[in-house]
Amino acid sequence: MAVLAVVTSLSLDLPLRDPDGFLGPAYLRLPILVGGAFFADLIPRTIWRSHFDPRQFKRQARLIVREHWTRERIQLVLIGLLSFYATYVSYRNLKNFLPFLRVKPNGDPITYDNFMLRLDHRLLLGHDPATVLHHLLGTGVSAYVLSWVYLIFLPMVPIAVIAWVVWSRNVSFGYWFVTADCMAWSLGTLSYYLIPTLGPNFQAPYLYKDLPDTGVASLQDSLISGRHELRFDPFINAVQSVAGFASLHVGITLMMALVAQYTVRNRLIKIVLWTDVVLVTISTTYFGWHYIADDIAGAFIAVFSFWIGAVATGQRFDRRGRSSHPTTTTSRVPVDVED
Template structure:
């Protein structure tokens, strides 16, 4: 038993596995306690037992195709994908990637349901007035959104920032799948999957700690001059869902409005920090940092969040990346210890199971 316990603790997905079980059980408990059935927020592809394997295969292909193109060229992409799968994807690697996706998915669905229970568990108290006053204080008596509208205008800037903001929705699952598929050091994939999963859990805690709606929902008149765009359409969709949920919690609507902290900022910051510390391709790192800047700008400009929400998002992102590195064996100290053990020719007893690739790394591998 002790041997199995040690092996489990050395498994890079041990923390993510336990986290997903805990948050999943919490969501199920409150669902039963409130008499509100669990809802699948993106259920357009059918039930989860159909959609999850389908999404896994699609994301696997999405991550595998660029690797095949890079190695074999566009014309030989399909045979190149078959070669990569045959030579590099053993059962353990498939199991690790699947574990990362399932842990991420359970944490996300649980987060969306627990967030939806805010009106039932958190009461009607909101802190938007205090957050708005802090915004005015930090902007020397001015409203940040109005300042940005005056400086950037409300036409082209609104459309561009809306596209960049909504782009977050596909970016999150695609980046998780890409790291799990492309990086053959299993601990690195576990690091990112764990960090993103932690965002959902810490974000849920922040929603209940400081309930708020966000500027666009608290003072919609300040954003009336903005043209219709993807972000305003999403806001209206969330508003309809919120009204529908309050009218009938047992219905098919889900409550999705919460301001503090900004999960957009936290997840994008997680991505940027992860790419930086994992030392992946420089162009990806620079792109992520630039995207973070535009995301933070968009949260204020479009009225999604207050300044404190963005700061809270940065804190959550930093904590998620640090904890993710610690529990998967990716801190600098852990890596130095592992390297010293390898140079000494002895296995490191603290080395996470699966930290070494199944096959030698090719010269084109994105591994750090």
């Protein structure tokens, strides 16, 4: 992904951009992420294991570092975060280049939105998916709830990576998640170029005129304005982030839930993640981010990435795929078949 982003940047003579540069340069954010992951694990566990006795803090902290922060764990954290960040930044830049690469002879970007709109109507026997959801769920409180669900995805992406590389019970589970995550972002990028679309809200905004002014509405206005500005001035300090097929909100959240189903013991976490998959999928249609085909493609990307990640990191599925166990081990984290 990184090589492809660099080659594309050079061929278009357009700069690579740090998509979240407003948070500071990458060379500062990455050490902060690594340090934050370390202290997010160390501090609460030290306090808990010392029973809130300050005299035990130092001793317990040393024990936790010795027990948990092994060489293999540190390697996982560094490799995992660097791989994710390189993939994600490349994804954002390749998405940014899309309107300049997939173009008609007259220079306008190629889109398949009209076809996708017709497909949605045929699948629902002449009805529009968003309109159906607006009638079923209403356009009041539900809009604000679904807006929050959709927007929480943004911080969930890096938090989930940190959670798996720091707290996975077996180091191979962390590699499984990171591999599946990077694969999903990469396949999502490919899908943008195969079938470029804007999304129903940008193609047919009249379908969403009854929705209130939520955080999602503000984000959509910002994204479409940024796309128009970038098309006329490719060198502005911004990235265009409008692409519909496939839905990576669906792809990434479903991939998280699938990996959690096989690697996490806590039932509540699994319930929360599967509930999030359902609500995110609904929100993508409710607000017009995606067509039905986008969500289906996102689900396919999730399942395929989950499986590829499992194979690549030595996971073996049991009971006709209903459970799994790792076949890889490390010097300090032995394989436990019951895990």
